[in-house]
Amino acid sequence: MSQQLLIRASPWIFTIVTALVWEAACRLFQIPPFFLPPPTAIAEAFVEFWGPIYRNSLYTLSTTLIGFGMAVGFGLALGLVVGWSRAIYAGLYPLMIGFNAVPKVAVVPILVLWFGIGFIPAVLTAFLISFFPIVVNVATGLATIEPELEDVLKALGASKLDIMRKVGIPRTLPYFFGSLKVAITLAFVGSVISESTASNYGIGNLMLQAQARFEVPLIFAGLVALAVEGIAMYGLMAILENRMTGWAQRSGFAQN
């Protein structure tokens, strides 16, 4: 098998081998399915509960993506503001770190108090948990403009806005798109946290109900559905990153 083909096939091979080991371990050690269901039992649950899994996955995907979209807009704007001025940077940074340190599961009850259970708290939790990495990355991109390049432009009479437009924003894009990959997976964490404590819909809620009825394979089916959605969205962000900032990824370091 050629090197190229091996690299393309290796994600599938690793996934299949993991499932096989899991299945074999469950059978070999006779682990009861209500403790750890084997992949075949999870697959059965998928077939049996396809309708609810599908509907709730779409619901979770929608809350996640709306929250993520808000995080992208807000994170980008705040990142540009924070990167613009050192005073704002110094002033906002401790606040943001403090905010990020607060576990978002602790914020959900407050959101429920304000907005009731359901859609809005899930969207907002996804938003709150995922905007931080975007802000930090955008601000870092702006803060690391080469001083010499800044001098070259200033000696031409460039304003701060000029430097931002011609250099700051383009050079920040790789940081920005890189942060989207982190943010989208965090957004799933946020929406599922909210759904599993304060919603009647979504994968989080589905898993909570399955737990109450002791349908352990269905809980795992919910986890797998989330994982698949997470991978798909991560992949989408990676493609976007490649398309938009191919110039920044010319290193051969990780390619062989």
Next chain:
Amino acid sequence: MSAFVALDGVSHSYGAVGGSAEGTLAVDGLTISVEAGEFVAVVGPSGCGKSTLMKLATGLQFPFKGAVRIAGNVIRSPVKIAGMAFQAPTLLPWRTTLDNLLLPLEIVEPHRSEMRRRKPEYIERARKLLASVGLGGLGGKYPWELSGGMQQRTSLCRALIHEPQLLMLDEPFAALDAFTREELWCVIRDLHAARKITVILVTHDLREAVFLADRVFVMSSRPGRIIAERPIELPRPRELDVTFTPAFSDIVQELRGHIVRARQG
């Protein structure tokens, strides 16, 4: 002829609020004047404030004492007429070589407002400039597809595309190998001869300074001031062969003596 760039008893420090004498003095009582169209080199021991001189002369920083004048006017903001090139080429990796060259034209007036209308003309100008430094046909390449020497040539072109009156070079050849460096000396020599622009070159390479400059200034160690001024009378145009003549070596030796004393003092 009156001085085009003049620093008169200039002192500048870092670290103190408002740049007073309390911070670390970078230059102290620095006086230097450069005629229009002249090629001046500034040499000195490392850390002597050569780069500070660059920033003061272009209005990127302001002295707490003394005055910096360009064409007779005291400068209070970045000068807008200068082209700059540094040791690092600082090209934008997301732009092609040609688009990197167009960057100054997108910022400097009057080109900025005429960019849309005169773009084909500007692209032609950039192509010609690239060809003149031996980079013809490479405008479509990205900077990271070029060698270090080619990137530095591009950086020089970027400093010249808007036809500045003043070209500031801060050790632009320091990171290059000896052969490429000497090639670029000739590129700069020809550009200066063809365009009659004023050039201030900061370097620690004495041969480079003597080969290129009309006058060489020697700076003391920090806080920097001028301790020697040496006109270079070698006839122009100068070929690289001149660097092997006794007259050339004598001047280099003489300047080296100044630097040695500067390092001890």
